Amino acid sequence: TQLLEQSPQFLSIQEGENLTVYCNSSSVFSSLQWYRQEPGEGPVLLVTVVTGGEVKKLKRLTFQFGDARKDSSLHITAAQPGDTGLYLCAGEKTSYDKVIFGPGTSLSVIP
């Protein structure tokens, strides 16, 4: 049983479209992180959210942490081919717990 669920599992869209991917759990997390992983590489941290209801923006990417700190979303505006990759969410229940990763959303942006 996955502690963190991500949806959709796969997403293929045209360049310029908007999209949202979701990360959900029945557990409360003290912090949640989003990573992007490209083929043949390790994940790269995009953002960390720690406060319920927090919204962070990184250029065309908007991240939101749910009020109850059980879920998060990543919205990409005007997707570009360079956004292609595996998007992973990861949560920490406490400062000293191991980090738990979701299964990921594989995004493909077609030129």
Added chain:
Amino acid sequence: KAGVTQTPRYLIKTRGQQVTLSCSPISGHRSVSWYQQTPGQGLQFLFEYFSETQRNKGNFPGRFSGRQFSNSRSEMNVSTLELGDSALYLCASSLYSGGRGDTQYFGPGTRLTVL
């Protein structure tokens, strides 16, 4: 500043053999974590080392072990390899152990294939 390096990048072994993977963290980082990534199970935490001590461990059998040296470099060992051990093994380093917002920097991984 150099990133996290992992050696070797690719490895092919046969069932029953053992393997050692190496990870060099970013200079100054004292925490090293290891993860296994497979298409079916995703990214799963193996263990974390901080100042040569194992601080946290995931749910993997005892065939998986690791250690950290005084210079923070880390190795992980898998004994009696099984087909299901085929995976991408990722190492991540961070400045501290624990603490919200402590950024993990991942290496490119070692792709292990067990035949």
